[in-house]
Amino acid sequence: DTEVTQTPKHLVMGMTNKKSLKCEQHMGHRAMYWYKQKAKKPPELMFVYSYEKLSINESVPSRFSPECPNSSLLNLHLHALQPEDSALYLCASSPWGASGNTIYFGEGSWLTVV
Amino acid sequence: DQQVKQNSPSLSVQEGRISILNCDYTNSMFDYFLWYKKYPAEGPTFLISISSIKDKNEDGRFTVFLNKSAKHLSLHIVPSQPGDSAVYFCAASPRNTGGFKTIFGAGTRLFVKA
Numbered sequence: 001d002t003e004v005t006q007t008p009k010h011l012v013m014g015m016t017n018k019k020s021l022k023c024e025q026h027m028g029h030r031a032m033y034w035y036k037q038k039a040k041k042p043p044e045l046m047f048v049y050s051y052e053k054l055s056i057n058e059s060v061p062s063r064f065s066p067e068c069p070n071s072s073l074l075n076l077h078l079h080a081l082q083p084e085d086s087a088l089y090l091c092a093s094s095p096w097g098a099s100g101n102t103i104y105f106g107e108g109s110w111l112t113v114v
Numbered sequence: 115d116q117q118v119k120q121n122s123p124s125l126s127v128q129e130g131r132i133s134i135l136n137c138d139y140t141n142s143m144f145d146y147f148l149w150y151k152k153y154p155a156e157g158p159t160f161l162i163s164i165s166s167i168k169d170k171n172e173d174g175r176f177t178v179f180l181n182k183s184a185k186h187l188s189l190h191i192v193p194s195q196p197g198d199s200a201v202y203f204c205a206a207s208p209r210n211t212g213g214f215k216t217i218f219g220a221g222t223r224l225f226v227k228a
Contacts, residue, residue, distance in 0.1 A: 004157075006157075031212060031213060031214070033213075040220075040221070041220065041221075042203055042218035042219060042220055042221060043158065043203075043218055045216075048214050050212075050214075055214065056214060088157075090157050090158070092157075094212065094213035095212075095213075096212060097212055100145075100146045100163075100165055100207075101146070101207070101212045101213040102148060102160055102163055102213065103148075103160070103205075103213045103216055104160055105150075105157035105158045105159070105160075106157050107156050107157045108155075108156065108157040110155070
């Protein structure tokens, strides 16, 4: 089972709202990721968690706040976003190890900031 | 600096013929290479991968070839089917970084005509 599930699939939020994106995987992967993807662009890495600890933050603005409650769950808390933050947000997971790890993506959450 | 390049934004192929998608990379530290397929409104789906110790990996209609001296890889789809119409992303991962530093190309949109 190579499934990463994300909710919600679509989200529309105002610039003053607080919302969260949720992600779950049951593949026993110890690395989880948030990516952002704009139309006609490749996925752009935002955060990486390994063993539930934040390993990489690619200089993401603080209006995006990740959280990893346990090894299967990953959240992305959103607050005071800008219209340019509208994009497809992808959660992903992979095994932990030195090399040769495949990243598996969820279907994504389409975010529109109005 | 684009470390993974897919120079063809799009490719059109007749159903039943071969589709060849190309990818070039610049970083000699990459040792694991992947291809993902993405339909509109969905997350990227892992298709096939190859380790730098191999020069070919085959899975059904999909074959990936790696030419390390040329820093080039290609994805062959034979025979192409209309359902293969999607955006294909090439990705590469540096040695000893797990999936954390996976770099994606800009993608090639494949159209398979019936």
